[in-house]
Amino acid sequence: MNEINLKIRRGTVGDAETLAPLAVKIFKDAFAANPLNKPEDMRVYIKEAFSLEQTKRELSNAETVFYVAEIGVEMIGYAKLQERSTEDCIADASPIELSRLYVRKDFHGRGIAEKLMNECFDYARRKNYRTMWLGVWEYNFRAQKFYEKFGFARVGSHVFQLGSDAQTDWVMERKL
Numbered sequence: 001m002n003e004i005n006l007k008i009r010r011g012t013v014g015d016a017e018t019l020a021p022l023a024v025k026i027f028k029d030a031f032a033a034n035p036l037n038k039p040e041d042m043r044v045y046i047k048e049a050f051s052l053e054q055t056k057r058e059l060s061n062a063e064t065v066f067y068v069a070e071i072g073v074e075m076i077g078y079a080k081l082q083e084r085s086t087e088d089c090i091a092d093a094s095p096i097e098l099s100r101l102y103v104r105k106d107f108h109g110r111g112i113a114e115k116l117m118n119e120c121f122d123y124a125r126r127k128n129y130r131t132m133w134l135g136v137w138e139y140n141f142r143a144q145k146f147y148e149k150f151g152f153a154r155v156g157s158h159v160f161q162l163g164s165d166a167q168t169d170w171v172m173e174r175k176l
């Protein structure tokens, strides 16, 4: 890949029409083939989490920060940070959540996720956060490995509701 063409920038509400279908594609590519995820639960979650309306709401929220990765004019991934979000197992009273890190499957293993992650760390440090945390599905081994490479460690778990299925997410955190 020609790294020169990769651009990471803040996402804006004008990105919603591109970002919403990209999020659906990445989510389906990552989770639809797993027999633990029922198609109906996937459908329900996708409808509520990645609709154009919901995506616009999140992109307009002052406490939700998006970074998008583009090659030329093509969006290939994004990261979403959520301020004022925490969990019981996080000791820091004011952490920031990495609420999504999504890269298109054909760009996995090519350093895109790392660049998005570093933008998130830079943002959080600029805002004086001391802890970043995230939830990752207990069976999402690739993402767990990725987060461990970037210094995140498991501190607990929480429920992630995929439609009717109450799944277990690991909660991981990293000091900044």
Ligand SMILES: CC(C)(COP(=O)(O)OP(=O)(O)OC[C@H]1O[C@@H](n2cnc3c(N)ncnc32)[C@H](O)[C@@H]1OP(=O)(O)O)[C@@H](O)C(=O)NCCC(=O)NCCS
Binding pocket: 026, 027, 030, 100, 101, 102, 103, 104, 107, 108, 109, 110, 111, 112, 113, 114, 135, 136, 137, 140, 141, 142, 143, 145, 146, 149
């Ligand atoms: C999670 C994600 C952002 C990571 O980006 P990436 O480019 O795939 O990450 P990397 O290739 O740098 O790192 C993944 C690591 O997991 C390893 N890995 C791959 N498959 C694995 C598996 N089944 N089990 C364990 N480790 C695995 C890779 O070898 C790599 O480690 P290495 O660098 O030591 O070789 C990306 O895979 C993605 O967007 N996935 C789909 C959406 C998703 O799951 N997002 C996270 C939700 S919490």
